[in-house]
Amino acid sequence: MSKNGPLALAYHTLFVTFMLAPILVVCWVAFTPEGFLSFPTDNWSLRWFYAIARYPEFVSAFWRSLWLGALSSAIAVAVSVPAALAIARYRFPGREAMTTLFMSPLMIPHIVLGIAFLRFFTQIGLGGTFVGLVLAHIVIVLPFALRLTLASAIGLDRAIEHAAVSLGASEWVVLRRITLPLVLPGLASGWALAFINSFDEVTMTVFIAAPGTETLPVRMFLYIQDNIDPLVTSVSACVIAITVAALVVMDRAYGLEKLLVGRGVDGR
Amino acid sequence: MAFLTLDKLTKKFGTHLAVDGLSLEVEKGEFIALLGPSGCGKTTTLQMIAGFVDPTAGAIRLEGRDLLAIKPAKRGLGIVFQSYALFPHMTVAENVAFGLEMQGVAATERAKRVAETLELVGLGAFAARFPRQMSGGQQQRVALARALVIRPNILLLDEPLSNLDAKLREEMQIELRQIQRTVGTTTILVTHDQAEAMALSDRIVVMNQGRAEQIGPPHEAYERPATPFVANFLGKTNLVNGTTVRPEKISFSTSGLAGKVRTRIFQGNHWLYQIDTDSGLVTVIRQNTGETMPAEGAVVHLVWAPSP
Numbered sequence: 001m002s003k004n005g006p007l008a009l010a011y012h013t014l015f016v017t018f019m020l021a022p023i024l025v026v027c028w029v030a031f032t033p034e035g036f037l038s039f040p041t042d043n044w045s046l047r048w049f050y051a052i053a054r055y056p057e058f059v060s061a062f063w064r065s066l067w068l069g070a071l072s073s074a075i076a077v078a079v080s081v082p083a084a085l086a087i088a089r090y091r092f093p094g095r096e097a098m099t100t101l102f103m104s105p106l107m108i109p110h111i112v113l114g115i116a117f118l119r120f121f122t123q124i125g126l127g128g129t130f131v132g133l134v135l136a137h138i139v140i141v142l143p144f145a146l147r148l149t150l151a152s153a154i155g156l157d158r159a160i161e162h163a164a165v166s167l168g169a170s171e172w173v174v175l176r177r178i179t180l181p182l183v184l185p186g187l188a189s190g191w192a193l194a195f196i197n198s199f200d201e202v203t204m205t206v207f208i209a210a211p212g213t214e215t216l217p218v219r220m221f222l223y224i225q226d227n228i229d230p231l232v233t234s235v236s237a238c239v240i241a242i243t244v245a246a247l248v249v250m251d252r253a254y255g256l257e258k259l260l261v262g263r264g265v266d267g268r
Numbered sequence: 269m270a271f272l273t274l275d276k277l278t279k280k281f282g283t284h285l286a287v288d289g290l291s292l293e294v295e296k297g298e299f300i301a302l303l304g305p306s307g308c309g310k311t312t313t314l315q316m317i318a319g320f321v322d323p324t325a326g327a328i329r330l331e332g333r334d335l336l337a338i339k340p341a342k343r344g345l346g347i348v349f350q351s352y353a354l355f356p357h358m359t360v361a362e363n364v365a366f367g368l369e370m371q372g373v374a375a376t377e378r379a380k381r382v383a384e385t386l387e388l389v390g391l392g393a394f395a396a397r398f399p400r401q402m403s404g405g406q407q408q409r410v411a412l413a414r415a416l417v418i419r420p421n422i423l424l425l426d427e428p429l430s431n432l433d434a435k436l437r438e439e440m441q442i443e444l445r446q447i448q449r450t451v452g453t454t455t456i457l458v459t460h461d462q463a464e465a466m467a468l469s470d471r472i473v474v475m476n477q478g479r480a481e482q483i484g485p486p487h488e489a490y491e492r493p494a495t496p497f498v499a500n501f502l503g504k505t506n507l508v509n510g511t512t513v514r515p516e517k518i519s520f521s522t523s524g525l526a527g528k529v530r531t532r533i534f535q536g537n538h539w540l541y542q543i544d545t546d547s548g549l550v551t552v553i554r555q556n557t558g559e560t561m562p563a564e565g566a567v568v569h570l571v572w573a574p575s576p
Contacts, residue, residue, distance in 0.1 A: 159353035162320055163411075165340050166347045167418060168370030177366075181357045 023240060029230055030237035037230050048234035058235055061219040064130070065199050068215060072137035073194035076145040077187050079138070084146060085179070088153035106143045113140065114207030121208060128210025136208055140201060141194035148193060152186025188254075269332055271296040271454055272317075272422060277326035279312050279478075286312045288478035289326070294456070299448055301457045301465035301486075304475035304501070310458045313475075314424055317456065319343055330421060341370075346415030346453070350427040352407045354399040360386070360410050361395040367418035385417040388447060405436045412444070416451060423448070423455040429464060441467045462502050466490065474498045490514075508547045515540075515553040517572050520562060524571035525550075529564050543568060 004012065025039060032038050033045030052058055080102075086092070087099055105113070117136045118127070126132035156179070164178045180187075202217040209218050216239070220232045250256060270293035279287040287309040294300050302310040315321040317328060319340030328335040335343060346367075355363050361382050368378045386392050389409040399407055408428060415423055428444070429437045445468050448455050459465050465472050466486035474482045474489060474497070482494040493499035496512070505512045508525070516538075527545035539561055541552040550570060554561065562568050 157351055157353060159349040159351050160355060162318070162340075163347060163349060163353040163414070164355070164366065165320075166318060166343070166345055167367035167414070168341050168344075169366075170341060173370070178355060 026233050027237045027240060030233040032230055032233075034230070036228055037233065048230050049238070051229075051231055052234060052238070055231065057214070058216070058219055058231075061214050061216040062239075064213065065216040068130070068133055068137055069195040069198035072134050072198050073141055073145065073191045075134070076138050076142045076194050077149065077191045079142065080146040080149040080190060081180075081183070081187070084149040084153040084183075087150060088156070089158075102146050103143045105140050110140065110201065110203035111207075114204035117204065118207040128208070128213055130213050132208055133205065133213060133215070136204060137198045137201065140204065141197050144193040144197055145190040148186050148190035149183065150186075152183040156182055192250075270294060271298075271331060272456075273327075273329040274313070274317075275327040275329065277313065277316060277328065278324050279309070279316060279321060280324045285478050287316070287323075290475075290478070290480055292473060292480065292483065294454060296454055297452045298471065299445075299455045299457070299469045301459060301469035301472045302475055303459055303462060303465040303472050305460060308475040309478040310460075310475050311426060314426055314456065314458045317422070318345055318347055318424055344418070344421045345424055346418060346420030346422070347424045348408075348411045348415050348426065348428045350430060352399075352411040352431075354407055354410055354414070356399055358398075359395065360391065360397050360399070360402070363399070363410055364414045364417050367414065371418065381417055385413045388416070388450070389413045390443075404432055405440060408432065408440065412447070416447075416453065420453060423453045425455065425457040425459075427459055428457070430459070430461070437464070444468060466502070474501060476501075504551055504553070506550050508545075508550060513572050515551040516555075518550065518552045518570050519554070519572070520552075521569050521571040524569040526567065526569055529562055529566045529568060532561070532564050543570065545570070 029037055029039050029041070030048055031044045031046070032041040033043045033047055034041065083098070083102060087095060113136070117132070121127045121129070121132040121136075126135070160182070161174050161178055164174045169177065200217065201215075202221055205215050206218050206221060209215060214222070216235075220235060224232050247256060272292075272294040274290055274292040274294075277287055277290045278285070290309070290313060292300070302313055304310050312321055316323050317335070319335075319338075323336065330343075355366065358366070364382045364385060365378050368381060373381070382395070383392070386395055389412055391406060391409050391413065394402065394406065394410075399410065402410070408431075411428070425444075429440050432440060441464060448468075457465065457468055469486060471484060472482075472486050472489050473480050476497050482489050482498045489498060490502050493502060493512070499505045499512050504515045506515060506518070525545050525547065527543040527550060529541060530544050530549070531542045533540040534556075536556065538556055539554045541554065541562075543550045543552055552570065
């Protein structure tokens, strides 16, 4: 491994500082005893963490975001598998169009999607419902799920499936015992990336969520419109803590690089 | 009746004729090599027997039954792929057991046959390993064991040794031949390596542009090639005064075709000569017996026995 020169080292330090600074500042401010966003602060207090307990809608919004992310990502991955296998293996009319269609949510501004979904869901009676949120989130996370599922489907050696067939496996057995286990790392990465995007989404969701179906980012967004107290920073600090804990657990259990890069079981 | 019959087997990809009316009869227990350059149709032929490619025309019969009417999963063939195609998420034992599991063989019987077959390929101690923890040669043996354990009607080998280095390849050739003799499974090998085809098979099918140029025992095909293509593909040849003669059949003498040594290359067990003669450039291979050999620039005379 080659060593970094002083210039590269300085650049990396700057870059990491730039990336981490906002997170650190938010966490710091969360511990203020003041009634407003103050930084730097001389005294420490858990006041704003206790304050979360007085706003149960933040806690319920957190769980809603978690379920919404988990569910919409799982459905997006489930839809991605047959699509990815078809795109990776076969040349058929409409293949390019299908790929573009699945990827198109990446290119449409979320605010446009938000207005469109608001109109559409109101029309069909799904306005402000959790089902509506799930459907809209499936659309925006699908490109992430498909991208990584596709990468692992393309990397799959067809001969491995042919070998299973020659040994007497039916198509269903090949899918269950060979194909799915081999693309599983890609599915896990796709799900993780989709989940992160769903959990983070506010621009579109703010249009389609109603009181009672607000996600955490939407709840926070609406809160800071009316308040200037540091409650959102303590909520943010909690989310950051949970994220870091989850990353540590995943890294220990599975290897973070594998998860986010989507490497296969045999390192391919 | 032959064990396996290919009857005017033809495959067209678009306008390209990949396999052009190939007919072949294979006896039970025979080791056949489909030999030819890339694009000659040998792999397509193998894939049609395996069922991964459907023929455009022609028939394949196994003991008189129409093989094309049977789904690939029901053909009972053992296949060793060029990339080995082992299941990376399963151990060696699980890989080998997979086919037996599909046949519904009971667990105890399964374990016994897996152990026997791993023993046969010399991997008895490796059952619990994963493919990625093994060398190329070992993975190759696992692939062979996985194909053999189901007691296949036919063993299909698709360039099985081409990913191994030269020394290991030679060892595996000897071993593969011994194993095939032991189990007696009818075997079809696809290869572009003429030495491998000749070393392993009972009969060679030399293929070119989708057709069989010659079908016969290796020695016969080498000594009496049916076409110039076969002669060239199976080894070095000289065309002297309208007749073809193998370089190792030519020897130095005091009289005969006169020439001058242009280059002399020492290759351990033999010498390779390029000699300028009135009939053109002649390649000569002489075994290294330890005697002093003509040097570059020397004038020599060449003699050879007329070909049979």
